[in-house]
Amino acid sequence: MKTCSQCKEVKPLDAFYPQKRGGTDGRCKDCRKANARADHWAHRDVHLARMKERHKANRDAELAAMRQRNPIYYQANRDKFLAQYQENREQELSRMRAARLDMHDHYLRWLICHGSHLKPDDIPQSLIEAKREQLRILRELKKENHEEC
Numbered sequence: 377m378k379t380c381s382q383c384k385e386v387k388p389l390d391a392f393y394p395q396k397r398g399g400t401d402g403r404c405k406d407c408r409k410a411n412a413r414a415d416h417w418a419h420r421d422v423h424l425a426r427m428k429e430r431h432k433a434n435r436d437a438e439l440a441a442m443r444q445r446n447p448i449y450y451q452a453n454r455d456k457f458l459a460q461y462q463e464n465r466e467q468e469l470s471r472m473r474a475a476r477l478d479m480h481d482h483y484l485r486w487l488i489c490h491g492s493h494l495k496p497d498d499i500p501q502s503l504i505e506a507k508r509e510q511l512r513i514l515r516e517l518k519k520e521n522h523e524e525c
């Protein structure tokens with residue numbers, strides 16, 4: 377048994393991740409996971425930008441591989457490939473936009489967590505409903521200015 381340095385609970389050793397240099401982590405798996413989640417939500421913009429970069433790198437790599445495999449095919453289909461890619465990308469973005477406009481639960485969760493120490497899993501449904509109501513009023517007020525939030 378071991379005491380977690382974060383939640384101070386006494387837990388069996390298999391509740392802790394083993395460390396490379398031996399022994400186990402000071403924080404339990406639950407705390408580690410909660411930290412990773414909180415980190416994700418706190419740095420959402422950075423994560424999104426990184427995702428976008430990976431996306432683009434992936435696309436370029438696919439194009440390069442295509443060119444190497446078959447240069448003639450590449451010349452003929454490059455634009456088609458890019459158009460297809462662009463379409464997928466726009467679909468993805470419009471899904472994200474719909475989540476915002478329709479006030480999906482996960483979007484509201486994110487709004488509540490953003491800039492706070494709350495984790496998405498800690499938020500009760502009643503708080504999400506309250507946030508939805510608040511956002512609805514806010515949007516109503518902002519409508520005249522054509523602002524989005």
Ligand SMILES: [Zn+2]
Binds near residue numbers: 383384403405406407
């Ligand atoms: Zn813990």
